[in-house]
Amino acid sequence: MAIPTSRAKEPAKILINTELCNGCGKCVEVCTDFNFKIVDHKIQLSNHSLFGCVACGHCMMVCPTGTIAIEGRELSENDLFELPSKDAVPSYESLLTMLQRRRSTREFKEIDVEETVIQKILDAAQTAPMGLPPSDVHVIVFDSKTKVRAFAEDFSKYLSGIRWMVSKWFLTLMRPFWGKANDEMMRGFIKPVFDIYVDEMKKGKNWINYDAPLAMYFYGSPYTDPADSIVAATYAMLAGESLGLGTCMLGAVHPFIQYGKKARRLREKYGIKYPSREGLFVIFGYSKVHYKKGVKRTFADIHRVG
Ligand SMILES: Cc1cc2nc3c(=O)[nH]c(=O)nc-3n(C[C@H](O)[C@H](O)[C@H](O)COP(=O)(O)O)c2cc1C
Incomplete structure (x- = not known):
């Protein structure tokens, strides 16, 4: 074994x-x-x-x-392949420049992402640390705005069918079981997410994956360390940025498509083989937005052990 x-x-x-x-x-x-x-x-x-x-x-x-x-x-x-020269590795400064310029992009130009670019993203993402080889990360590629939008519409309809999960009676019933923090999260975040994803889609506005021209969903098999798909998605995002694309991680789909018959049907429709502990969508496209400044972000805490 x-x-x-x-x-x-x-x-x-x-x-x-x-x-x-x-x-x-x-x-x-x-x-x-x-x-x-x-x-x-x-x-x-x-x-x-x-x-x-x-x-x-x-x-x-x-x-x-x-x-x-x-x-x-x-x-x-x-x-085995020949290692690229050490001299060709980007400097810290050039890597930092790319990281500082990255923003979560939600507005895209009406331009397709070329097949060669898609392949480059996938090639780079496959260099990610694989947990235990061979990698158990699976990727679903939506390579056009039409396909990205179709998924969002299906997802929106699916959410509409399980909307009772954020109804007042259900949240009140569940509060003693899942506690204060979860209750606050459900009322303050998940319920408004349902409202936006379902109601706005009916009006034609896609807040789920923003009609991006390219989306990739990274998820793992039941054997996978939950972090593996997130690491791969992060590599893909950075590769996209290095290729001049705007990118955005989308965490709000994965948790909803894990449980129940309806979720299984949606997964099957898109060739998603397993429910999995973690998974992440990344969307890509040529950005419509030009930022003039960056903002400094910080960790909650950096504690050096004495
Ligand atoms: C794991 C993860 C999940 C995210 N999920 C979503 C999402 O579902 N929808 C969305 O619009 N943005 C999502 N984001 C983007 C964040 O909202 C974004 O990082 C934040 O607004 C800060 O903006 P910045 O990335 O430009 O610094 C996600 C980011 C991460 C890291």
Whole structure:
């Protein structure tokens, strides 16, 4: 047994060409699964692996002589590529510039996002830390305003059918069970969200995903760490920003489409394979809004342990 994901249940195979090994031991240093040992200046399998090889590939990536090949869990030697030069890495200043210029964009020009740009976003997002390889993050791509809008209309209709969840009688009934904070959240945030998403859509105004020309929904399988899809979505957002797009994360859809038959039907219609603990939409498009200033944002607290 290995660490399971939806794509892999077995550990990867570690193939060693001993003749090539120069005994440097770099693979021993990087393997967090204790798979290797050096005997007589050559690597061998240690036989005290912790979980079985998860195919992180670090041993292949540090080996200077090509001694190791990992096969399985969706990885092989063919996935190795030459690292771009360190000199080509963006400086802190250029990264900070991009981060400072980012704003949540909700107004888009009537311009499609080109297929090459979509592919670049997906390529960059797939470099995100994958939790346990192979990644269990799934992505649903809505590659036109029409498709984005159609989802919003379906979602709005779906919310209309479960609107009793924010009715006065239901909130009053539930208060003793889910407590003060949840009650306040339901009345102060969730109920107005229902009102806007349902009533405004009927008037033609899409507050759900703002008629963006591109949307991507990141979600995980039941095996996934809940953070994985959020990390991937963040990478996608940053990639979009680097390509000159405006972006916005949308957290308000995912929690509503997890439970019940109606939610399942909506998920099935859009090819969403699982309900999942976390998931996030990101919308992209060429921004209509030009900001003249930024605003400084802060964490709630930065506490240095003494
Ligand atoms: C996890 C997450 C979920 C969000 N969900 C929504 C959303 O559903 N609708 C929306 O209009 N904005 C959403 N936002 C955008 C925030 O409202 C936005 O970050 C905030 O207004 C601050 O603006 P800024 O991103 O331009 O600094 C979300 C942001 C995050 C990080």
